[in-house]
Amino acid sequence: MLEVIHLSKKYGKTLAADDIGFTVPDGRIGILLGPNGAGKSTVIKSIAGLLRFKGTIRIQGQDSHTMEAKRSFAYVPELPYMYEALTVREHLEFISRAYGIPLSEEEAASLLRRFELDDKQDKLGSELSKGMMQKVSICCALLVRPKVILLDEPMVGLDPAAIKELKAQILELKDQGATVLISTHMLEMVKELWDVTFVMDKGHILGTYAREALANEDLEDLYFSVTGQDRTREDGRQTWEQ
Ligand code: ATP
Numbered sequence: 001m002l003e004v005i006h007l008s009k010k011y012g013k014t015l016a017a018d019d020i021g022f023t024v025p026d027g028r029i030g031i032l033l034g035p036n037g038a039g040k041s042t043v044i045k046s047i048a049g050l051l052r053f054k055g056t057i058r059i060q061g062q063d064s065h066t067m068e069a070k071r072s073f074a075y076v077p078e079l080p081y082m083y084e085a086l087t088v089r090e091h092l093e094f095i096s097r098a099y100g101i102p103l104s105e106e107e108a109a110s111l112l113r114r115f116e117l118d119d120k121q122d123k124l125g126s127e128l129s130k131g132m133m134q135k136v137s138i139c140c141a142l143l144v145r146p147k148v149i150l151l152d153e154p155m156v157g158l159d160p161a162a163i164k165e166l167k168a169q170i171l172e173l174k175d176q177g178a179t180v181l182i183s184t185h186m187l188e189m190v191k192e193l194w195d196v197t198f199v200m201d202k203g204h205i206l207g208t209y210a211r212e213a214l215a216n217e218d219l220e221d222l223y224f225s226v227t228g229q230d231r232t233r234e235d236g237r238q239t240w241e242q
Pocket of ligand 1: 012037038040041043185
């Protein structure tokens with residue numbers, strides 16, 4: 001369970017998050033949806049403990065600054081960070097040791113195979129493509145078996161096979177009762193995953209929508225009406241067309 005209560009964050013004079021509040025219960029997938037600059041990463045980074053903020057964040061009922069809270073969540077950043085001198089396999093071993101979570105040969109092999117990294121395990125962090133780094137970052141997050149997982153624009157840079165695998169893994173985590181929070185501006189990527197969506201813009205949550213309450217209403221239509229963004233491109237096509 002993830003609770004964000006009166007979260008505010010300023011960068012100099014820019015109020016990037018203004019009194020944000022939301023809850024994602026166990027076994028639910030929450031989406032922070034909003035245009036570029038809405039404040040999504042700011043919220044995710046605050047939850048992950050990377051920013052100083054005003055307000056309260058609770059992870060599994062514990063204040064986000066506590067060790068108990070830190071042990072129970074995993075974070076996949078928007079821009080993956082790799083240790084240049086560690087191989088793919090060593091990244092997994094490092095994270096498993098840091099969290100004190102044993103990682104068997106089979107588990108590591110299965111994770112790497114699912115993300116088509118099994119033939120890349122001996123490559124160094126500095127030798128990986130952006131998409132490969134993203135996959136390693138996702139594997140590291142999954143191996144800690146998080147109770148809460150934060151994914152910041154996780155699909156960007158992934159190939160279709162990896163996107164499919166990531167979606168399957170997210171649904172598995174949900175079935176196991178984990179809380180998932182995904183930030184994205186690409187509704188298309190999360191349309192079969194979401195349980196509750198928080199539409200953000202200019203540091204505010206403009207609307208909270210539960211899937212079961214929407215009935216026949218289209219989230220995409222709501223997004224455009226709530227944010228006031230124009231969905232028509234210069235060539236006359238709709239912005240969400242792929
Ligand atoms: P995107 O979809 O483009 O990743 P976002 O919704 O994640 O955007 P944030 O990165 O949280 O948005 O940015 C929210 C606001 O805070 C923006 O106005 C941005 O310019 C500003 N901002 C973000 N990081 C910083 C920073 N380190 N210093 C100053 N301003 C920042």
